[in-house]
Amino acid sequence: MTTDLRGLTPAPPEPEHLPYPDADVLDVASLLDPAERRSLEAIRAYLHDVVRPLAIDYWNREEFPFELLPGLAEVGLGEIELGGTSRLYRGLVYAETSRADVSISALVGIHNELIVGMLSELGSPEQRERWLPRLRRFEALGAFALTEPDHGSDVAGGLETTARRDGGEWVISGRKRWAGLGTIADVALVWARDAADNQIKAFLVETDRPGYRAQKIPHKIGLRIIPNADIELDEVRIPASNHLPGATDFSTANRMLRSSRAWVGWQAVGVQLAAFDVAREYSLERRQFGRPLAGFQLIQQPLSEILGNAQASLGMMVQVARLQEEGRLEMLHAAMGKATGTRLVRESVAKARGILGGNGVTSEYHAAKIFGDAEIMYTYEGTYEINSLIVGRAVTGVSAFR
Numbered sequence: 001m002t003t004d005l006r007g008l009t010p011a012p013p014e015p016e017h018l019p020y021p022d023a024d025v026l027d028v029a030s031l032l033d034p035a036e037r038r039s040l041e042a043i044r045a046y047l048h049d050v051v052r053p054l055a056i057d058y059w060n061r062e063e064f065p066f067e068l069l070p071g072l073a074e075v076g077l078g079e080i081e082l083g084g085t086s087r088l089y090r091g092l093v094y095a096e097t098s099r100a101d102v103s104i105s106a107l108v109g110i111h112n113e114l115i116v117g118m119l120s121e122l123g124s125p126e127q128r129e130r131w132l133p134r135l136r137r138f139e140a141l142g143a144f145a146l147t148e149p150d151h152g153s154d155v156a157g158g159l160e161t162t163a164r165r166d167g168g169e170w171v172i173s174g175r176k177r178w179a180g181l182g183t184i185a186d187v188a189l190v191w192a193r194d195a196a197d198n199q200i201k202a203f204l205v206e207t208d209r210p211g212y213r214a215q216k217i218p219h220k221i222g223l224r225i226i227p228n229a230d231i232e233l234d235e236v237r238i239p240a241s242n243h244l245p246g247a248t249d250f251s252t253a254n255r256m257l258r259s260s261r262a263w264v265g266w267q268a269v270g271v272q273l274a275a276f277d278v279a280r281e282y283s284l285e286r287r288q289f290g291r292p293l294a295g296f297q298l299i300q301q302p303l304s305e306i307l308g309n310a311q312a313s314l315g316m317m318v319q320v321a322r323l324q325e326e327g328r329l330e331m332l333h334a335a336m337g338k339a340t341g342t343r344l345v346r347e348s349v350a351k352a353r354g355i356l357g358g359n360g361v362t363s364e365y366h367a368a369k370i371f372g373d374a375e376i377m378y379t380y381e382g383t384y385e386i387n388s389l390i391v392g393r394a395v396t397g398v399s400a401f402r
């Protein structure tokens, strides 16, 4: 047994192995059938071995990793919503993607929930036939354009982008902000107000149409791999057939947002597992006072708290997935999953960053990247506050916002 540098207390034995190489300590994966479990393991290995190490460099350079798209398609991440798999499987895949990299998980999640999922539910047979074969292979990319410069939280009531019918065409005019992949997507799913009936509807706008202009929003503190865009739609003409027939008013958007909000709850699980992975590994390698950090009680406590937060979020999302499976998911459930998960994320990533000391503030190590990405999760898909107010409205019957 060694003694610490000041000879005050005997150091504990060196750890010989990691007792839980898999942070799924509650063995939630055992709820999957064997085929889904094998598939999840294969996806996890790919994400861990290929995506995670590459992502950090792209994150630092604020560049999109086109080279990863064929591999992501190969393991099925372009078509999760089309596969007929269980909700729990999809959630765990989303969590594993987020554990590897939050930006890549935003690419996969928005693509599946808001582009592929929306097209397959609300699109016409022709729209599905035209777009889904390429989208599911990541050979085409879509951008989801709802938020506007002057309307974020109040977009449902305030949306200003207009759609005017002109013979066999729609003419779309307005501005969008934050649309992920807006500068590189092949098609944007644009929400606009029909000038005739004042309803908010969804339209497929090919990004090479005259009048579509997108500019990347630079210098973000998180999600740096995803080019979020300011978009100008200057009298963009699209065929009448580009309107999504199932998207006739904002309640259709809300129905889809329920599911995508739940997806952020899964992202929250994954990023906390990432925080745990990074902090545990570092605490085992880094030595101070003559012993690994992992041997100090005040390091073991935050490690235990991060893991506990992750498992609490996971437990909640397992039940959210069950409700989804049974067709019983309400906005209350999705909003609570998103709000609670991202609240815990803030705590977890801060604790992980702290465990890395100074090395926690440079993105050469993963902790700083996770720390920045967590802030985006707190804000997008309805901010923490708005999702809390949705829960508040559901449990009191009184709306604190309109």
Ligand SMILES: Cc1cc2nc3c(=O)[nH]c(=O)nc-3n(C[C@H](O)[C@H](O)[C@H](O)COP(=O)(O)OP(=O)(O)OC[C@H]3O[C@@H](n4cnc5c(N)ncnc54)[C@H](O)[C@@H]3O)c2cc1C
Residues within 6 Å of the ligand: 110, 144, 145, 146, 147, 151, 152, 153, 154, 177, 178, 179, 180, 220, 222, 223, 228, 376, 379, 380, 381, 382, 383, 384, 385, 386, 389, 400, 401
């Ligand atoms: C990196 C990133 C990616 C995104 N990706 C997309 C995308 O792909 N597509 C898309 O359409 N949008 C996207 N968004 C937009 C996102 O959904 C909005 O940022 C979000 O809805 C908040 O809107 P806002 O930024 O305009 O903030 P605001 O609505 O201006 O809110 C500012 C603050 O005020 C608070 N607030 C507002 N109203 C109330 C109220 N009534 N009571 C209490 N507090 C209130 C908010 O919670 C927040 O803290 C993205 C955003 C980010 C940052």
